[in-house]
Amino acid sequence: MSYELYYWTGIQGRGEFVRLALEDARAAYTDVAREEGDDVMSAWLDGEHEGALPFAPPFLKSGRLVIAQVANILHYLGPRHGQVPDSEAKRIYAHQLQLTITDLVVEAHDVHHPVGAGAYYEDQKTEARRRAKEFRESRIPKFLQYFEKALERGGGRHALREFSYVDLSLFQVMSGLDYAFPKAMSRHDVPLLRALAKRVAERPNVAGYLASDRRLPHSENGIFRHYPELDA
Amino acid sequence: MSYELYYWTGIQGRGEFVRLALEDARAAYTDVAREEGDDVMSAWLDGEHEGALPFAPPFLKSGRLVIAQVANILHYLGPRHGQVPDSEAKRIYAHQLQLTITDLVVEAHDVHHPVGAGAYYEDQKTEARRRAKEFRESRIPKFLQYFEKALERGGGRHALREFSYVDLSLFQVMSGLDYAFPKAMSRHDVPLLRALAKRVAERPNVAGYLASDRRLPHSENGIFRHYPELDA
The missing domain is CATH 3.40.30.10 (Glutaredoxin)
Structure with a gap:
């Protein structure tokens, strides 16, 4: 099917x-x-x-x-598809981590649309600058440190001790944040997250996908947008 | 336990x-x-x-x-606790509806904190006014109409044809929005949602809870806050 x-x-x-x-x-x-x-x-x-x-x-x-x-x-x-461990406890935890990623994604979007998706970024640049400052200085560190600690708990290589869809999503989060906030991201030392993102990108099926034209580039129409004035 | x-x-x-x-x-x-x-x-x-x-x-x-x-x-x-139907399809749908409520809750919060939770409302009132306008005029109607339509699909009395935790959460959403935006809410005709909220409030255990001191009042420290300048 x-x-x-x-x-x-x-x-x-x-x-x-x-x-x-x-x-x-x-x-x-x-x-x-x-x-x-x-x-x-x-x-x-x-x-x-x-x-x-x-x-x-x-x-x-x-x-x-x-x-x-x-x-x-x-x-x-x-x-x-074998993308989450078998136990109920781990599935619940995987889902919780994913829902926390969902929260991060909303915030990453709202950096460039703080007063609402109904107006263009160009019409809310002043507000976006304020929100971006807090996102860079307070929220990015909080989320990254949280996921770094989750990886540490999982033994260092996976959010859940073994591979799961959460690892894939953490790769995507790092990819998006690196694209949107290269300067701010360069100041964070999250070795476990960095190594995880690299390993995920090297998984054969992921690597094949990323090299294909099915993987679109990041852009200023997406969630993670690179506006230099919003980066540090 | x-x-x-x-x-x-x-x-x-x-x-x-x-x-x-x-x-x-x-x-x-x-x-x-x-x-x-x-x-x-x-x-x-x-x-x-x-x-x-x-x-x-x-x-x-x-x-x-x-x-x-x-x-x-x-x-x-x-x-x-018998708060969701048995079928996998209905549990997935219940969860989807709940996650959509989660989205609404984030937006209801961000109305008074559009540039971030790190600054007081008093320090972002101008931005909040802009965001509130879009929330009132575009987002509240979109969410309410969506849930009204979901109720219609469920036969009118429940989000899922039978009682579920989603009904309880929809009651809470209506309670919060009515508190925060009484003027804006008075302009929406959502009879199924209104009747549902009323029926939920009359469920014996819910009614008992709402009358107890365990149910705190809404306030300007919560998610749904009534600031008259943000209502229509």
């Missing part, structure tokens, strides 16, 4: 966390909007299909199941 | 979504910080205990399990 992934074309965005899991698992999937255009998602969002009603992309169709919210999708895919 | 809930004292906050579930289930639990003070959480957040490392309160201790993130906690408690 092949999955159908629905996400905005043209950006990595939140869909990328799901893509990395599907690609690492070599799961068969169609990136539907990239084949048919973003409009294909409207009918789902308008409630014209049966089943779960998604609030926003990404959402995944797996047989008759419709699953929205990145962390929910990964929680579903993980056990099916 | 009694649960231990850890959350900041003095506010409803994110902990309230968990409290409502525990209270509705008449589950035995200790609201630990309310008995021992907020400091009791530090050792957990500093990683001095074994098991999962929480990033922030609330977190729940259930036997040896430590579970953080509201939606993760409810996903765990739901099946144990």
